[in-house]
Amino acid sequence: MSKQKSGLFLFVGVLLLAAAGAALAWWFWPSPLLDGAEAYRVYYARAYEGGTSADHDIDMTEFLDQEAALDVLGRYQRDRSGGRMGSYPVEEGMILVGVCYEEGPYRWHIVAAPGHAFAYTGHSSAKWNIRDGGRLWQELSALLPLET
Numbered sequence: 001m002s003k004q005k006s007g008l009f010l011f012v013g014v015l016l017l018a019a020a021g022a023a024l025a026w027w028f029w030p031s032p033l034l035d036g037a038e039a040y041r042v043y044y045a046r047a048y049e050g051g052t053s054a055d056h057d058i059d060m061t062e063f064l065d066q067e068a069a070l071d072v073l074g075r076y077q078r079d080r081s082g083g084r085m086g087s088y089p090v091e092e093g094m095i096l097v098g099v100c101y102e103e104g105p106y107r108w109h110i111v112a113a114p115g116h117a118f119a120y121t122g123h124s125s126a127k128w129n130i131r132d133g134g135r136l137w138q139e140l141s142a143l144l145p146l147e148t
Contacts (some may be wrong), residue, residue, distance in 0.1 A: 037074025042066055044098040048090050072139045078128040095140050112137040
């Protein structure tokens with residue numbers, strides 16, 4: 001094989017490795033939970049202090065500061081690689097927040113518990129882990145008018 005052909009094969013191999021590396025880096029690099037949080041609105045929030053039914057179903061118009069909640073959610077990131085969405089157990093202290101995009105069908109359901117958080121959409125069977133979910137739970141707990 002000539003030097004020119006082996007150099008071409010080496011060049012193509014390096015390009016393929018670089019492309020594969022870039023794809024893997026993109027896949028594992030976090031993505032914003034709500035890209036452009038100001039274009040979303042919260043349409044429900046539920047808090048579970050114990051048991052399997054919501055202890056608090058928060059009236060969004062009266063009790064929750066929409067801007068503060070969206071500011072909190074807008075600061076967090078989710079993993080791009082998600083798992084399959086199935087049923088999940090209700091945990092003590094769990095908070096569910098639903099947000100929807102003002103000008104489209106995009107809806108996110110955010111589930112935050114004391115040690116973790118994840119998000120899922122209503123139209124797919126995938127869920128995405130939220131980075132630093134325990135801290136997200138603390139910040140959401142502070143915004144909700146809970147009696148505990």
